[in-house]
Amino acid sequence: MKTALITGASRGIGRAIAEELGRDHHILAGASSDASEIVDALPSAEPFEVDLRDPSAIGSKAAEISGLDVLIHAAGLFPKGEFAEISDAQWREAFEVNVFAGIELTRALxxxxxxxRGILITINSGAGFHGFEGGTAYCASKFALRGFSEALRLEEKGRIRVTSLHPGRTDTDMTAGDERAKMPASAVAKAARLAVDAEATVEFLRIAP
Known part of the structure; x- marks a missing residue:
């Protein structure tokens, strides 16, 4: 059985992906604290609990992993508010979780x-292409994540596959209160499944479900 590490696996898109891949993968369920609920819900899983704002903790925890086939960075933060309202601490936390945590895990693994000859998938957003009002920190972090993913894809070509998913509005905690039409998180999970199951010679630059 192949092994997949998914950050943000306790809720939202990360949980949907864990449930989708959990049908035939051993899941390392990434969470900042208690991952027991999603672990108990899957046929084969164990927790990967670590503070994604702590690079040394990420490195230490990743060192416990001997083999890995799939790495999916689905954890994310969305500091809501106009630029003048967002604090320096919120900016830094957004980049620590949305960008640097994925970079640190990728470096270690x-x-x-x-x-x-596995696959890295970064869960990005339409915000990785287009800015919007009230989302300066979030958009900036997603633009950065897209740049990292696309450059790494070129550097690692022939060694690992690198794919970036850019869903639009998705029904998660992050969009609570937004009454506009939203896709279910399961739709993003199916896109992740498509990338994971593709033949080794097939590589998606990005997928926008």
Whole structure:
């Protein structure tokens, strides 16, 4: 059975992906605290509990993983508010969770992914292409994540696959209170499944379900 590490697996898109891939993967369920609920709901899973704002903790926890086939960075923060209202601490936390945590995990687990000729998927957003009012920190972090993913894809071509998912508004805690039409998180999970199950010779630059 292949192994997949999914950050943000306790809720939202991350949980939907864990449930989708959990049908035939052993899941390392990434969460900042208690991952027991999603772990108990899956056929084969264990917690990967770590503070994604702490690079040293990420490195130490990742060092416990010997083999990995799939790494999905689905954890994310959305500091809502106009630029003048967002504090320096909120800016830094958005980049720590949305960008740097995924980079740190990829750095630590790249040898394992290379050995398995595995796949890295970053869960991005339409905000990785287009800015919008009230989302300066979020949009900036997603633009940065897209740049990292696309450059890494070129550097690692032939060794691992790198794909970026850019869903639009999705029905998660992050969009609570937004009454506009939203896709279910399961739709994003199906897009992740498409990328994971593709043949080794097939690579998606980005998917926008």
């Amino acid at each position: 790249l040898p394992a992914l290379r050995r398995s």
